[in-house]
Amino acid sequence: MNKQIRSENTSAFLQPEAWKNACIKLLPQHAFKNPVMAIVWLGTLITFFSTLMGAVNLLFGLSVTLILFITVLFANYAEAVAEAKGRGQASSLRAARQNLTARRLSSVHDTQAVQIAATDLKKNDLIEVRAGEIIPSDGEIIEGFATINEAAVTGESAPVLREAGTDHSGVIGGTKVLTDRIVVQVTAEAGNSFLDRMIALVEGSNRQKTPNEIALGILLTVMTVTFILVVVTLPFISHFLGIRIDPVLLVALLVCLIPTTIGGLLPAIGIAGMNRALKANVIAKSGKAVEVAGDVDVLLLDKTGTITYGDRQATAFYPVAGVSESELRQAAVMTSLADPTPEGKSIVALAKELGDRINEPVNAEFIAFNAATRISGVNLQEGQQIRKGAMDAILKFVGQKEDHTELRTRVEQVASKGATPLVVARDQTLLGVIELSDVIKHGIKEKFARLREMGIKTVMVTGDNPLTAAAIAAEAGVDDYIAEAKPEDKLECIRKEQQSGHLVAMVGDGTNDAPALAQADIGLAMNSGTQAAKEAGNMVDLDSDPTKLLAVVEIGKQQLITRGALTTFSLANDISKYFAILPALFVVAIPEMQVLNVMQLGSSQSAVLSALIFNAIVIPLLIPVALRGVKFKPSTSTQLLRKNMLIYGVGGVILPFIAIKAIDMVITQIMSV
Structure with a gap:
């Protein structure tokens, strides 16, 4: 994409639209697409109404409600930011195809074109496009050649050459013809062009979850349901123990038990993977393609x-015994006069440099290169057949069943240098070898x-x-x-x-x-x-x-590593949060639970608030990591696993202990004032 769009994408964090979409995702039809965050959203409503009904201290209850609401909002914001990147790219693509018209032809040689709207074009229609005009639809060039500016799609201002009858004949609607005239056969119905599909992909409307993403989503859902059952049974257990647990504390425990961090970031990670591919100017037709690339x-x-580089150039001619170099060059030129490839053109150019005069044959039949036969050439009017191609193919053409020793020696000499040998023959006579060098x-x-x-x-x-x-x-x-x-x-x-x-x-x-x-x-x-x-x-x-x-x-591997690293970090976080919440719930009724209060938090209320605040702020702090991806260096799977477990596993356990304790000290100080 072009620099303007990349700049807009970079500032997506500051766009009010991202916050607006984050709020829209609070609606039920959007919220329940993410089961983990849907539970947090329901917990927010439960704590709010429980506080209004006087089931808990008003200030404490409203504080918990606000923190839970912010947690859900931050999770929605992570996905909204990732989607905002795609919408910026889609806007640029839409601008490339607005109000396009086309000149439709009835046949390739038709001189009376009919002007119609580009949206009325149908598959297999023929259209004429001239220099300075925008190509109205995807297609294949079937006549002519032209230089085309594809900056609207690729962001690259340098023109490219497209030519009929080659592997570079495809054109995209919305790109601009700079020179010459071409006739294009439409290959896409209206609404199903390359640009249409690109727009749908980058906006995320066609984004399908990848197999690994689905599997992880199922795991997170199962974990969430399991912890819900655990929390639901706690009031019954506490009743027999003579302990009363407020609904707000139960919700807080549930939120800290379930993997909210990865649950909130998972959609953003998937969208960001496709965005990273697009940033590299690669269109992935599905998120699965990006993910599979990593495996x-x-x-x-x-x-x-x-x-x-693919720009093979003729650098030498090696005739066999009894054939002059001039004779070999003349035959090679005859086979290359109608050859549009760089190799064919270079053979003619080298012959001219060596002083040969080029006389085009009259009424000759040119034989184009065929990948199956690996031969090209010309049939002259006087009946001569001249061919160039791979040695085995030429030997088959001349009908020689036995290897030609001298020819094989020449071919091996050229091949041993890393150059490509082309053998030339006229009728049943072998003439020699052309050396094609590449870099x-x-x-x-x-x-x-x-x-x-x-x-x-x-x-x-x-x-x-x-x-x-x-x-x-x-x-x-x-x-x-x-x-x-x-x-x-x-x-x-x-x-x-x-x-x-x-x-x-x-x-x-x-x-x-x-x-x-x-x-x-x-x-x-x-x-x-x-x-x-x-x-x-x-x-x-x-x-x-x-x-x-x-x-x-590398993009695919980074996608897999990012999801794995953040999942490890999220699950490791839960260990620390358990030590903050569990003592707060039971330490009053069961003093022995004090042994679990390893962080020595100020009070049960400050412990709950500290854990929830950390739970909320860690999501926006990890949004840049989810969107940019974890830094990737080539290494084996074992090395990557060891590194991630050390950084995101051990680090994911230690960081919350430090952060929750620091937050608790601030809250305790505020409460004492």
Whole structure:
């Protein structure tokens, strides 16, 4: 998102709207969505009416009522602040698509466009968009190419290139065409566009609780019900002991027994997890996707664009014996004149640098690259067939069953350097090898080392031959690689890892990646990719940066760690509160209970008030932690557990003892005055 929206989100704590929504959540239809805080809210009403009926000292009763009310309000405020972040982002997205119109075509070659409202567009409609205009709906470019400003969605002002017939043909409604003219086929019905779904997600209206969140919610509910039964039985027990317990004290005991801190922060933690993903310009289609990312233990990564820059350039030509370098270059150029890829263009450019004259063939049939055959080329008018591609594919094309020793030597020499060899053939004659060089991304080896520390296995998938794949895998520091991979090989690899009990993540942008993206536990689709890829994945990277998958895993782990740390802290707090409340209830009738008064609190009333005040103020103090997330450093699960138990477990026990005692001293001083 852009800087303005991020600034607005940062000031969400100061927005009156957050307090307004916190008050709205006090209404029954909202309050009972959180069982733990609903009990606190009911307890507030009980103490209020008990105080009015004279069941307890007026000042003490009103003080307890006010503290309980503030506790509920702070819990609602935590969720309201998290939601406020999403509403700020949604406002920016809505502004990107207001009052849009479209020029609808009856066919690709239609010159008479009909002007209609963007909301009237239907799936598969054809629309024309020119330079300076806003794209009215999601779609695929089926004719032309253009540079597009996607700042309204991604916050990035640098234009991007989108082109028909490539894996970068997808466009989003609300983005602006800067140059040229494109014809777009609409891929989404009105109200179901990418922006519509983004708005619903960031506002939280479509937020579904994650499996872990549901499980924790059930646990908290069971604990709450159990403590309710315990507290309800206390009046009967006290009757036989000759002790009278005020309803206000019973409510105070219940509130301190149940896990109010995590109960109040749990919704905010879930919302904040998706917000953190969005801050990284990743749209998670559900909270479950963010959470599962934290459990992933196998990453499947394409080599090109992820591990390397993907801008492979031709750097040398190696002809076989009996073939001149000029002959090899001319054949390579013929196969590349209609090749739109950077590799194809670089072959033509290198040949020009070496002094070759480029003569385009007449009435030639160009053969586009196919991922299944791994070959591209041209059929000339005079009947010659020229092809370039992987060695095994070219050998199959020329019909040679035996390996060509010299050719294999050339291929191995190129591959051993980490470059990609392309073999060129004309009819049944092998001509030589083109060397395509790529560069490993800076810092990628350190990123893989971080993942290895977290116990995550990295697998590089590439169409390169085994020698090239091995050289790049060693340089990049991945754990494993799959060479000469076809699209179906990715799917097979994912299934194999899943059958072994692993959770797998992968990144993709093309239509042929869609099956694997759908099969993976985490499928990160590129925003620049095809609509099929974005529909198949459960996350979309607005920056179209394949290495973002590494950040997604860390976001997911931070989500799990944050929930676990705050749950540990909340439950540890309860131990200290027991030592404050229990002696206050029974010490008068049972003097032996004084042994539990380890904090030496001033009186039963000050003990109750101190525990409740701490219970109330700890929630807003932890809101920043819930929203920002617990600081995360790569380490094993055992190390993380040990660290959290030390900081949030032991710390969660010690801090309340100190805080409650300090609050009690202040209250005692005030009461004495």
